[in-house]
Amino acid sequence: MSSDSRPLFGKAALLGIGLIGSSLAYAMRRAGLAAHIAGFAPRAETLESARKLGFADTLHDTLAPTVRDADLVVLATPLGAFGELARAMAPHLKAGAILSDVGSVKMAVIRDVAPFVPDGVHFIPAHPIAGTEQSGPEAGFAELFDGRWCILTPLPHAHVKSVEKLRSFWQRCGSHVELMDAKHHDLVLAITSHVPHLIAYNIVGTAADLETVTQSEVIKYSAGGFRDFTRIAASDPVMWRDVFLNNREAVLEMLGRFNEDLSSLQRAIRWGDGEMLLNLFTRTRAIRRSIIDAGQDIGEPNFGRSRPKR
């Protein structure tokens, strides 16, 4: 976090105030990044929760008053809604505004949003690599982005000063910032996020559908490893449906690699190839160590769930 505390923006508009949108509001407040935070949500319950929590200065169920005069507009709904939101708010955007988002797929966001961006509005797609399995405005907190990476995927002729301003914004929200090509982003996230979610959802589904093992047994004995997967498989269903529908090509490519490797592990088990198994299991241990050293996970056993008292 920078120690600079001048507000970067007059008004910031958050379209979507769930886990990410509300966390962004808290992080902006913490760092004093906007003089006014406006939040938009279509559902009355969401707006009511947000009103009680108090993280926004104004709350709206229509787009025009949310984005009017905003210097920063951030799309933070499930990404399947971005195109329609962009189309509907375009006439109300202020000249010189930065339009960004937090979607987990970047090629599809560019495809859906770019056609509606008016001249003079600076569209800079972004993706903070942060989240929890919870959703909704109650799930948000200011520290969500601390120490995590935020990837910006500006288009080739993006407005350089706006890109730098958005970089500074995310840094002051606590993040490290990296610039990347959108297509490459989608490939990287397919392996670091999308396929992991897919196989977590999948194994939880498989376990629930067995006839030979009861659901109650799966739950009781989940501490053997399964429970870790259920956390990821508890993530927001609509958000993740939209991710898979919109990063199809990269997900299928990475899934193909995963399947190839799994077939060869399956074969090693069938034929009793202990050396092949030991080899892989030894290599993977080192990667965990690198992730802890890079500050992207804590080193305590079991994610600190079981804390030795010694």
Next chain:
Amino acid sequence: MSSDSRPLFGKAALLGIGLIGSSLAYAMRRAGLAAHIAGFAPRAETLESARKLGFADTLHDTLAPTVRDADLVVLATPLGAFGELARAMAPHLKAGAILSDVGSVKMAVIRDVAPFVPDGVHFIPAHPIAGTEQSGPEAGFAELFDGRWCILTPLPHAHVKSVEKLRSFWQRCGSHVELMDAKHHDLVLAITSHVPHLIAYNIVGTAADLETVTQSEVIKYSAGGFRDFTRIAASDPVMWRDVFLNNREAVLEMLGRFNEDLSSLQRAIRWGDGEMLLNLFTRTRAIRRSIIDAGQDIGEPNFGRSRPKR
């Protein structure tokens, strides 16, 4: 935990003093379950660590003095070594002793150990569903088994009083205890533990071998989900090799189901079947809730890794 504090056993012998063996020693000490704890390990470094930590009364690099006069003997090495250990220690076992283990597969343990068990020694296989990704005597702690399940898989004509004694032992180590048929145990663990470990090892291997995404990118952006898998994939390589070599049939069966389901998810992504995806993603969320309600995981977001300060 029971409030009863009479020692259950005079001497208890732990063959293997890694994460599980050392944790068992601490848990026994905490509850006063044995008058004397003897530890065995073949490697001098392991013995030296254990000596410094002080969780055992005596430490040995040979079997005979470890198990001599022991009322409880627990096999706690990787399970590929159990057969040879059983053969070698059999002549030194005390009549009336309970011989148990902590192996993650039960049919193979019975196959390997039962033939060597002398008349008058009560062989009762057991499996505490607890652990962390760390290994070695330094990784152990008394609370490891608290609130977790321990499954006993006694043979059909097992000595009932000894089974009850072992049940009481594990309860006083902090666990819930369940009795189960060994074959069924192996099927349950295949889906709740073994296949989850296999796919975690697999995706970490896949990610490390890509040419299009660098290892450094995988590490930096791992907070999108991948990092969760690396914890499991950092588990002890030898232990897990032995699990897969010894629970082949059940693992391949469950892996077959996993693969079938994954193919159908893959197809849904390819053809844009959002309804099918949303359906699964909604069902899996409920299972997470049941696991938390059953006390088998904590409910804090991100396993409590990111703790909101509000």
